[in-house]
Amino acid sequence: MIVNFEDQARLQYTRLLWRRQDFRERFLRHWTDERHPYRERFLEQQTLIEEVLSYEARDDESLDQKLRKQGKSLRTMIREIPPVFGHFWVDSKK
Numbered sequence: 001m002i003v004n005f006e007d008q009a010r011l012q013y014t015r016l017l018w019r020r021q022d023f024r025e026r027f028l029r030h031w032t033d034e035r036h037p038y039r040e041r042f043l044e045q046q047t048l049i050e051e052v053l054s055y056e057a058r059d060d061e062s063l064d065q066k067l068r069k070q071g072k073s074l075r076t077m078i079r080e081i082p083p084v085f086g087h088f089w090v091d092s093k094k
Helices: 005-018 021-031 039-054 057-069 074-078
Strands: none
Touching (some): 005 039, 039 057
16 A cells, blocks of 8 residues: 555645646646657556546545556656656646
8 A cells, every 4th residue: 555655745736726627638638749848758658547546535445456456556657657847837728
């Protein structure tokens, strides 16, 4: 389970924003933008990242177990959530 407080904060904060349709669309535009350095990596893991962000926070242990059956873990998937870069995050607001 998540033991790193920075990882936990990143997951919870991103999930909070992910629940809003406008932010979800903005994240997706930002993460798939050709200027984003983690674009390819995100596209490879997009389905799992979206699942992690959409999952109910109170049930993270079952999500971790599910991911482990696929050779992943919640902790590794949290680290796959791409960062947001201010210089073109602003551009993705459109």
